Amino acid sequence: AQSVTQLGSHVSVSEGALVLLRCNYSSSVPPYLFWYVQYPNQGLQLLLKYTSAATLVKGINGFEAEFKKSETSFHLTKPSAHMSDAAEYFCAVGKGSNYKLTFGKGTLLTVNP
């Protein structure tokens, strides 16, 4: 079985500060890992995905995530937060033989001026 834990249901940063959203996964096989963003009253949009090609994955809007097998982590970072980054962020894990994605409980990012 696979699972995802997102540490911190709410993260608050100042504009221009580093964004770090944590995600740890559990998977019995090499995982596929995803980060999605959900803006208010919208559907989810893919930020980036890890599919074993490279451990450092760059996504849209300046976000990136690093896959660390030894730590079973896939934390999301952005060097400088922008007000428009305020949203709910979801980490998800899947495995190649299956279509199912398991989502974490989400982390709400607020950005203070």
Next chain:
Amino acid sequence: DTAVSQTPKYLVTQMGNDKSIKCEQNLGHDTMYWYKQDSKKFLKIMFSYNNKELIINETVPNRFSPKSPDKAHLNLHINSLELGDSAVYFCASSQKTSSGGIGEQFFGPGTRLTVL
């Protein structure tokens, strides 16, 4: 030119009624999904169809019945609606990668169901 569309966007109804939500994707994907997002934003898979065949059927009350008339459509019918069914329902679609791995899931805008 929406990739994954859902109708209606909002649905307000009384307990005990039967309602349907429709989903269409124009991405040419072979797999479609229904998710339920509760008031705490928790996202839970309900069903998935691959080429019109049911492949994921999570623990969901029998009152919920998905139907896929073709690869581009996946509808969700709910009988005897209950207060606890109030949530946002998302449709999504995906296609396996050329190497057979999980492809990105594209989500629709959601249908906010309110049961009174």
